[in-house]
Amino acid sequence: MRTSGYSTRSRRGFVRAGLVATALLAGPCARDALASTRRISDDAERRIDLSRIPRRVFPAGAPAAVFVYCLAPDQLVGWPRALRADEAALLLPEVADLPELGRLTGRGSTAKLEGVLALGTDLVVDVGSIAPTYASLADQVQAQTGVPYLLFDGRFEHTTRTLQRLGAALGAERRAEVLATGVQSILDEMAELRAGLAADDRPRVLFARGPTGLATAAAGGLNAEVFDVVGAVNVAQTGAPNLSLISLEQVVDWQPDWIVASDAAFFSQLTRHPVWSSLPAVRAGRAVLAPRLPFGWFDAPPALNRFVGVVWLAAVLHPARIRYPLAERLVATFEWLYHRRPTQAQIDSLLAQTRLPR
């Protein structure tokens, strides 16, 4: 009995010692956790507390998916739509295979709120417009799911700030710095290019969008920001910054120096169309197609992917001023953004798509 009593007491002692030890060990951890509860504010002046680094991040739409992929691919839980094979071929295979989630856009959402929870999401991220519509949507989703929701400004000039803020939220500060530095150096390079351009040297460019080429993104809108960066003048100064429909006659009247198309079917018909083919730009071969792999180079979606378009379009529009070898520069840009070095053949095939059929 004594023995057993001793033994019991000693066992209790062990337990007590264990508890003390646990408390001693846990103490600093708890303090760490407490210290690392970070208050993050987003671009809509919404503040949320993150107690730990989010492991599973749900992108509300395509721009957010691109940002999260570029910053912290391991934390992404899926894509707004499943990626096609040609898109996946330029991205990390295990991330490109992630499932389709739909998009969170309020009434027009295709993503399910329950899915946000079912996937064990610990952060929802949206990048794009920070208008009250989207801020209130963020509040609503956050209230319904209890999952923190961050909204960042998707405009070009905010890219570095968005990278830094989102990077901090994702615990990917170092990667955010790499991306932000790269973005800034491209923007500086382009600022230098623009500074060297006289007003007459700036090519007047039309963004001919969609299957008829007659939807255009006017100057001042999210869809045509690449033009401003590469020192081009958007011929569509319609004052309406969003997409609008224009007439063929308007195109003839504008007489753009260059045409950038977004629809492959439209682009392939350009030299055969009775009117488009008679435009000086098309006759001189000054029309290009903005590729869409792995994400749109020009505007679809408006996210980090547009820097590929900047690097490309600057070289296309200013061959005398841009010194870098385009194909090699694109290989490096893809690797820098997308964590995967494309083969020279992949880049060559993308560049071949951009040119007018002979």
Place this chain on the structure above:
Amino acid sequence: MGVRAIRLSWGALTVSLVVLLAVAMLSALGVGQYPLTLPQVLQMLVSPLADGPRDAGDLPRTVLWQIRLPRVCASVAVGAALAASGVALQSVFRNPLAAPDLLGVSAGAALGAVLGIFLGWNIVTIQAAAFAGGLAAVVVVHAVGTVLPLHDRTLSLVLAGIAIGSMLGALIALVKTVADPYSQLPAITFWLLGSFASITPTDLALLLGFGVVGIVPLALMRWRADALALSDDEIHAIGLRLPVMRAALIAGATLATSASVAAAGIIGWVGLVVPHAARMLVGASFSRVLPVSMLMGALLMLLIDTLGRSIAQSEVPPGVLTALVGAPVLFALMLRRREVPV
């Protein structure tokens, strides 16, 4: 007697509408963003070079022959076709609310086009899909309407049209849901709004070809169509074959509407309201309402498209303006009619 007092002589009205339309078409040719004035247009129209080989760099000539003239003619043709379809369907269904899209033409055409955009087809194929979709929808509606065990044949057609139309609408919504929101969704939205912005001479030729084939049966039946105001039994009693008449009028209206929708997208209101306006001017006789409606529809559509392409740098969709311009015109006509003692 009072109502007849405001009716113009039918012949005088038709002739004045034709003259008005011709003047409007010529004037519209002088309007546009490209600096090409009416005298230059007239000179090019009469110049023998017009038929000669076209230098691809001759932009004024390209603007006139490839853009403005096809567009002006297309708006006239679409306006006439939609108005004629409206006249035919309002007669067949004995219902003033019947419009060219009653039997699902627009919904079918829209689904065809939306699928084409979703699958990344080129614009010619998208238009072909729209045309085929419009025809296919009416064939299905007609088949379903014929099978439905209702005594009232027109009612079963209308019911089938509403049901199939909403099914097609649901499929369009489904495609819009899965379409890429940055590239495909804007294209779908613009297509559904309707536009003459991308009309080419080839589009015009197809539109005119199918439009004429569609309107011929309507014109041929302009006398017999008045009998549609009678009851089914009375029509049978005077020896007319109602199902054949009905099918021919529906087929003609469908062909004309499908060709219009394929060329210019969905433009509402013209087919619904223009026949009413025409009836107020010339009475209910089909043989008078048909040509007057076509002329008025052509004039209205031309006016609207000319406005839509010239009031701003961006296009204003014709469907928006038809409603904004058409509604006050209709009210004005109705008010004018009320002033006359009946």
